[in-house]
Amino acid sequence: MKRILTIITAVGLLSSVSAQNPADYVNPFIGSDNYGTTNPGAIVPRGMISAVPFNVSGRPNKHEKDSDWWSTPYSNVNETFTGFSHVNLSGVGCPDLGTIILMPTTGELKTSPGEYATSYSDEEAEPGYYSNKLTRYDIKTEVTASVRSAVNRYTFPAGQANVLLNLGLGLTNEQDGYLRITSNNEVEGFRTVGSFCYNSPEEIYPVYFVIKLDKKADTFGTWKKPPHYNGVEGNWMGYNGKTRLMKEYTKPLVGDSIGAYFTYHFDKETEVEVQVGVSYVSIENARENLHKEIANKHFNEIRTEAYNKWNETLSRIKVKGGTEDQKTIFYTALYHTHIHPNTLNDINGEYPTVGSGKIGHTDGTRYTVFSLWDTYRNMHQLMSLVYPDEQLGMVRSMIDMYKENGWLPKWELNSTETFTMVGDPAAVVISDTYMRGIRDFDTEMAMEAMLKSATQTENNPLRPELNEYLKHQYIPVQEEFDGSVSTTLEYGAADFAIAQMAKELGQTSTYKTFMKRAGYYKNMYDKGEGVMRPRMSDGSWFAPFSPMDGANFKPVTGFIEGTSWHYSFMVPYDAKGLIKLNGGNKKFVDKLQSVFDNGLYEPDNEPDMGYAFLFNYVKGEEWRTQKEVRKIVDHDYSNTPGGIPGNDDTGTMSAWLAFAMMGIYPDAPAVPQYTICSPYFDEITIELDSGFYSGKNFIIETVKTNRKASTIEKMELNGQPLKSYFISHNDIVKGGKLKIWLK
Amino acid sequence: MKRILTIITAVGLLSSVSAQNPADYVNPFIGSDNYGTTNPGAIVPRGMISAVPFNVSGRPNKHEKDSDWWSTPYSNVNETFTGFSHVNLSGVGCPDLGTIILMPTTGELKTSPGEYATSYSDEEAEPGYYSNKLTRYDIKTEVTASVRSAVNRYTFPAGQANVLLNLGLGLTNEQDGYLRITSNNEVEGFRTVGSFCYNSPEEIYPVYFVIKLDKKADTFGTWKKPPHYNGVEGNWMGYNGKTRLMKEYTKPLVGDSIGAYFTYHFDKETEVEVQVGVSYVSIENARENLHKEIANKHFNEIRTEAYNKWNETLSRIKVKGGTEDQKTIFYTALYHTHIHPNTLNDINGEYPTVGSGKIGHTDGTRYTVFSLWDTYRNMHQLMSLVYPDEQLGMVRSMIDMYKENGWLPKWELNSTETFTMVGDPAAVVISDTYMRGIRDFDTEMAMEAMLKSATQTENNPLRPELNEYLKHQYIPVQEEFDGSVSTTLEYGAADFAIAQMAKELGQTSTYKTFMKRAGYYKNMYDKGEGVMRPRMSDGSWFAPFSPMDGANFKPVTGFIEGTSWHYSFMVPYDAKGLIKLNGGNKKFVDKLQSVFDNGLYEPDNEPDMGYAFLFNYVKGEEWRTQKEVRKIVDHDYSNTPGGIPGNDDTGTMSAWLAFAMMGIYPDAPAVPQYTICSPYFDEITIELDSGFYSGKNFIIETVKTNRKASTIEKMELNGQPLKSYFISHNDIVKGGKLKIWLK
The missing domain is CATH 2.70.98.10 (Beta-galactosidase; Chain A, domain 5)
Incomplete structure (x- = not known):
């Protein structure tokens, strides 16, 4: 009797809107x-x-x-x-x-x-x-x-x-x-x-x-x-x-x-x-x-x-074509990316600061609810592209937290730090935002904050394992059910992000140091097993071990909320290095494909959410990305109450879906690019924010050779053939049109 | 090691005081x-x-x-x-x-x-x-x-x-x-x-x-x-x-x-x-x-x-003679009469009103903590005599409570009515105060308030048994452990008090009505048993019954916190009627004396606290009052932590002691008199408040024929022989000297 969905109830009430909104x-x-x-x-x-x-x-x-x-x-x-x-x-x-x-x-x-x-x-x-x-x-x-x-x-x-x-x-x-x-x-x-x-x-x-x-x-x-x-x-x-x-x-x-x-x-x-x-x-x-x-x-x-x-808010992206259900899951996803982070400050600008609880004041918006281990992967990239004003506000809020508390946030909730999950995701978000050209924040203090959590080895609440990480160049197993591999990979992602921003700021020495650290993930790779594996402080591999351990959120040593399979390809910032580590293109593709084919991919959590896009790094294998992404969209998302495969994680699952359906995905945090998959709509118009970007709109037009066409045949960017399955942030935000032919 | 009492510790500190304070x-x-x-x-x-x-x-x-x-x-x-x-x-x-x-x-x-x-x-x-x-x-x-x-x-x-x-x-x-x-x-x-x-x-x-x-x-x-x-x-x-x-x-x-x-x-x-x-x-x-x-x-x-x-505060009464311990228990008793009722209002005059909790305002003192079932018996009489300014403030506070809440207080605590104990004691306190000449309060509203609780038969929180009381002219047993006899006697005391004030105000009809009601206590007297006894609504006596039932605060039908013996003489306002009821002077004296001789008197609670003074109503038997009061003072009070026989009851026990040691006791609430017993000090000087009374001091001088003398031989009031063992409030407050020879 309940759960009757009435999509349009307000037509009479809201005279200015039509059913096409x-x-x-x-x-x-x-x-x-x-x-x-x-x-x-x-x-x-x-x-x-x-x-x-x-x-x-x-x-x-x-x-x-x-x-x-x-x-x-x-x-x-x-x-x-x-x-x-x-x-x-x-x-x-x-x-x-x-x-x-x-x-x-x-x-x-x-x-x-x-x-x-x-x-x-x-x-x-x-x-x-x-x-x-x-x-x-x-x-x-x-x-x-x-x-x-x-x-x-x-x-x-x-x-x-x-x-x-x-x-x-x-x-x-x-x-x-x-x-x-x-x-x-x-x-x-x-x-x-x-x-x-x-x-x-x-x-x-x-x-x-x-x-x-x-x-x-x-x-x-x-x-x-x-x-x-x-x-x-x-x-x-x-x-x-x-x-x-x-x-x-x-x-x-x-x-x-x-x-x-x-x-x-x-x-x-x-x-x-x-x-x-x-x-x-x-x-x-x-x-x-x-x-x-x-x-x-x-x-x-x-x-x-x-x-x-x-x-x-939702009209910043307009879509044509697609089914009613596809439009529904797309706009609902976009809707879900605008719940959190949310406003903390009162209308008079006051808000409780982090740490002391003293009352702070902002002239803009103080954002809260930063589930950064989730959102660093794609949510903030969506904001940077479509809602850069919001993203700038979020980064400013994060830096203000550092000013108040001496630390960037990790999982911040109403000005408390809950220290949920692992890694140092704030650095990734800030660097990614900077790399996408949104820079009207205190970059000096941002770097100071990022470097603090990346270098302070004692009493470091964000990277409690930093000492071990630097000493061993990986984090060894310290106790049962710790997340040593996960945390090593997360630190690597943060270190890579810091390196990128440092390079851009001309801080070459920092760049080099952190790029080196960004390669520590390799020390977690067990060639014998062909996967990431927890390791002891003496360098030996943790045993007993199976890359299947930890499925269904069961606690497991080495991995947080996942198995080795869910983490072994989670190096989005160094796909080439990862491919090499896995024995080259063919072996890499086969192994990655087997993850999907053997049901080892789990769509309901973050660690492996970038996997499907990794095929794009191997020339000629991009169809696999298109296929696997489509499979996930079609199988795991739907216009039903159960239509998100797991916790939405303050919009992270939804951001994944929104990008995937637009045919572009920010696969490598802190790399200002998007990788291409097959769009779900005939035309997608992203309205660009003139306060940030020179372009007015970026349009993704899709031409289908048949009704069920879903594989990319060819692409053009602003009328010129596009051979690469990657498109830079800059190319998008200067406006134009990406035309994709599906076969 | 602890409990070392240092009476005088402040001599060096308090330069203006001597050890005689x-x-x-x-x-x-x-x-x-x-x-x-x-x-x-x-x-x-x-x-x-x-x-x-x-x-x-x-x-x-x-x-x-x-x-x-x-x-x-x-x-x-x-x-x-x-x-x-x-x-x-x-x-x-x-x-x-x-x-x-x-x-x-x-x-x-x-x-x-x-x-x-x-x-x-x-x-x-x-x-x-x-x-x-x-x-x-x-x-x-x-x-x-x-x-x-x-x-x-x-x-x-x-x-x-x-x-x-x-x-x-x-x-x-x-x-x-x-x-x-x-x-x-x-x-x-x-x-x-x-x-x-x-x-x-x-x-x-x-x-x-x-x-x-x-x-x-x-x-x-x-x-x-x-x-x-x-x-x-x-x-x-x-x-x-x-x-x-x-x-x-x-x-x-x-x-x-x-x-x-x-x-x-x-x-x-x-x-x-x-x-x-x-x-x-x-x-x-x-x-x-x-x-x-x-x-x-x-x-x-x-x-x-x-x-x-x-x-x-304590210097309003000065004593000479007596032992150090006697002075100590006397002044400590006076001290204990000045803890409660206590100040409720803030320094700016604000206080929470009764009932609504709204903020009221007073220019004087708003008193609180009125344990009236206790204090109506002697505490307020002590205040009226020695601290009439405080007593007036208390009565004004009680009438203000009526204004706020529609009812006088019963056991008021910080502007909440706890409805502890039985009876309608506020009426007694107000009437008694009025009868002692302290009248600068809203007497009209006071009478309105007293009559409301005395006549409103439905939804009456102060006298919930009023209907039964009026119907049967006593309160019948309604359930096990109810206090039907106690409550009947308490209502009688209140009705007598209302009658006295009505008479003084010229309200003759009210006087008559309530004097009649004040006699209802007689309907609780079982001639067969010779004591007060709970009675059924058909007029029959409650059984099984023993006048010993209810000792040591055990619940008993008919009596609140006591036995029939503790209540059977609790008619202080009509001693003559009580004597008659008990068969005349001799039988009365014998029966009352047997209460003391057989250990049936309990000094640790209020109902029987006036018993020892009742002998004064029988000519020639006044020595018994002197003797029994002295026995209680000497036996049940002392300069030790256990020196009060039971709950002080917000100063009621202490007020009893203070009066008893001064040799005067306000035995009949709402009757402006004191009955005389043998004082403990050579000279007692009560400083009279010139704002209320014409006299400057009232002095009780005691002349002992020998060191252990404790029985009154003769008395003089202002140089004239005093034959009666009663002295009016008026005689005291116009100042003068009561001289008592002890043998």
Whole structure:
């Protein structure tokens, strides 16, 4: 009954748009099953806030936040709804946020999710809008958002209606919140969140909110449920472990299981709009955010603005041809690349800095949620090409973090460093951005920051294994399940990136040093096994060993989230060296092809996501790239809730798909080029940002010799034959047309 | 080694005082054992704040807050100290407050009371000052206080020194607090408290604080201990149930087990002064209270001011003669009558109102902590006689509560109504105050309030049994362990009090109605048993029954905290009627005497505390009053920690003692008289408040015919023979001398 996708619901409402708009092709349900961990909630591009249906609390839901490792507020296969959460992460693999939850109910007031949960139907979602019908209560819910504020609209039937703020409920592992009812239609407070991935458990912080209802409640109050005391004390507490309702309680209330309610008695069907403003700085800022973004605007205006923002963003790339489903997965992918990194600063420019927690100020956008181990591979390259203004802002934010904290980010979340995953990906992102010509940032400080993490051997939180890496020219196995091979390869990628930027800056000595280090990956290659293999500090190979070990995310020594097969070709910056290491073109191609043929390629995670493009480095074998990329697109992505093969990883999977479908892929981070595969559309027009690039548009035109044609026959760039399967960033951004004939 | 009482420690310090000062006779350790539940902490008269050694957490302490019903932050027989709590109740029987706890330690930082608890020695206390030595840390601690602020002074040895704010620890049953470190020497926040006696569990509220250290810390931080998760989630939390230290955390922190620390590294012995301001309105007010009361004053100045305030207060009564111990127990009793009711309003006049929690404002003092079932019997009478300004303020506060909440208080605690105990004692207090000539309050509204609780038969929180009372002219047994007899007698006392004030106001009809109701107690008297007995609604007597049932606070049907014997003579306002009911003078005297002779009198609770004075109503038997009162004073009170026979009940036991030792006792609430017993001192001078009374002093002079003389031989009032053993309030307050010859 639910999960009915209505792509176009707003035609009447949004008079300026037609059904041809890119935003109309977004299906926000894609990725909301199959561990994609995206959600259909309402959000604007890079919004701080989102209003997401929260359906992961309690059974009969298949996926339950406390009973499984569960990292998203919404699952498309779940069945019971317990509200809308207003700070959320999309496409991540660890639980956090998913809180500040509002729930509308009718009838007698219930305050426990187990008591008020309801099934739902009639789900609809489009960019900036989500709606459903709560079966048990006959309430229609709708949500929309601006950058830092959201609006919930509940259509209640006649009778008693309740709006609950359950501050105890949340996806985050962190406990406790604060709330204060300030009037019969407003509550303010904060919720403590943090401890993402259970790493850095000290990194907890408050997210502040102000919630205003557009109608004054008839009654209101708070609740608090104390923990159950088992000791003697408990005998005297008639309320031991029971929720206490506190009518008209207007003092500050703190605790783990607390909430606020506003109750109405309607004599006819009535809409209540609930505005939510958030901030990571203060309640005052949350109020200012709400006031300046929403003020007296009503739901429909905010919804229209959100839609228009999305449409404007997505229209930077226009496609013609392709099936409706192909357009849908393409634009949804582009949509997913604009959730994270997201805005951290308040409308007045304030944000919590990294480290000290002091309040910083920006005139631009302070970005947050940098899942860099993922996004360094392609997401930032997509931003540099199509949204260089955003990418510049992200790099500036990263350098500001260094200024604040003395270190570049690794997996930064709301100005906390979660130290999730391995490597030194910030260096790659900064260098890649620089190499693509986006340079209006403090390059001197950037190099200082990159070199710090690349050279400081003691107390280095970004590269804790640097000492071993430099000493052995690889990272030896130090304990079971460490990621010595993965980390060596990641350090190599970062070192290569540093070298590239150093060269460009004329720092020849640094260039040479780091290019040498970028070759250390070779020390991880076991000629006997023909793959990368963990190695002991005495140079011997780690045993027992199989390149299949570590499949399905099982812990394995040497590799992070993967097998040796998933890492053995992960040297995108030195494909030629890798080919040589593997015994030359033929052996390399055969071995790489066998990975695909033997089911050893996994499309659901990052390490091997560049594999399919490596065939392009062997002349005459480029058809394999076209074929394998097409196989992945067609097999692992679809216009269904399960249409992303694994965690979207804050848009990394989606960026892969978007590039792959355009027929160009930034295969080598910090190398300003794209390698070519076969596009899915007849014409793709990338609008170039005139603030950064000289060209107006870059067009990829595809001519098919037959309906099923998918193999490149020939190519022309601006009318000249193109023999290479690589095209430079520069060639693209000066504008022009790449014409590809498929056979 | 500990519990060394140093009565006079401040001679050198306090140059203006001599060893003869009343304040020097106070022993703050009296009542800190034997369930007296007073404490030796530092406080000023009616102070909002007190700094009390907290020694009831964990073993080997004999009395442990979580393992027993335990209602005081300090026990004199306990052995381990875990800090100073800054909001506290004195002399009560239920746990609450006992929180905002500061603890000094040395060496490695520990944040759990179980880890940092220490034994202690060298305890010293005087009014406004307490000190001890922490054995484990070699720290000397000292505390002193003003009305809303306290100062802790810790003398640390060289090395690492830590000042901890453990916001998780507390006597209160309520959980959760909020704190924020605002600089390297300041932390602010609030602690949730409430649910006194586990009654009214919804009545929780924050107490706000600002804590400033006079030296900037070298390092600082917070801690938080999450609950232990037993579910699947717990498997991923390396920190499950463990305390997390968060260095330099300056964001708001909420939760149950949270705290803040400030650490120093001293190269020599160093004093750190820690100032604590509190408020029940806001953090801002706590800061203002601290700033205006303490500002730049140092510990010694505040200590001197506190001592002087106490001395001034206690000097309203001056005694000559008696032993040192007698002077000590007398002035300590007077001291204990000035702990509660205490100040609730901030220095700017703001306070939380009852009911709505809205902020009220007073130009005077808003009093709180009204344990009226206790204090209506004698405490307020003592205030009316010696401190009429305070008593007027208390009555005004009670009437303001009615204005705010629609009801007079019963057991009011920081503007929450805990509904502890039975009856309608506010009416007695207001009438008694009026009858003693203190009338500068809104008498019209007072009568309105008194009549409301006395006549509103539905939804009456003060007299829930009013309907039954009026219907049957007694309250029948309604369920096991209800207090039907006790409540009937309490209603009678209140009705009598209302009648008295009505008569004085010329409201004759009301007077008559309520005098009739004041006689309902007779319907509880079982002639067969010769005692008060619970009765069924059909008029039959409740059975099985023994007038001994209910001893030692065992629950019993019909009586609250007592046996029939403890209640059967509790009709102080109608001794003559009671005598008649009991068969006339002889039978009455015999029966009453048998209560004392057979050990049926219990000196540790309120119901029978007037018994010894009843002999004065039978001519020729007054020697019994003198004898029994002296026996109680000599046997049940002493200059030892166990020197109060039971809960001091916010000064009620102490008020009894103070009156008894002066030789006058306000035996009948709402009757402006005192009955006479034999004084303990050669001369007692009560300084009369010229703002209320025409006399300057009232002197009770005692002439002993021999050293052990204790029986009254004759009396003169202002030189005229006094035959009666009763003296009117009016006769006292116009000044003069009562001369008593003892034989």
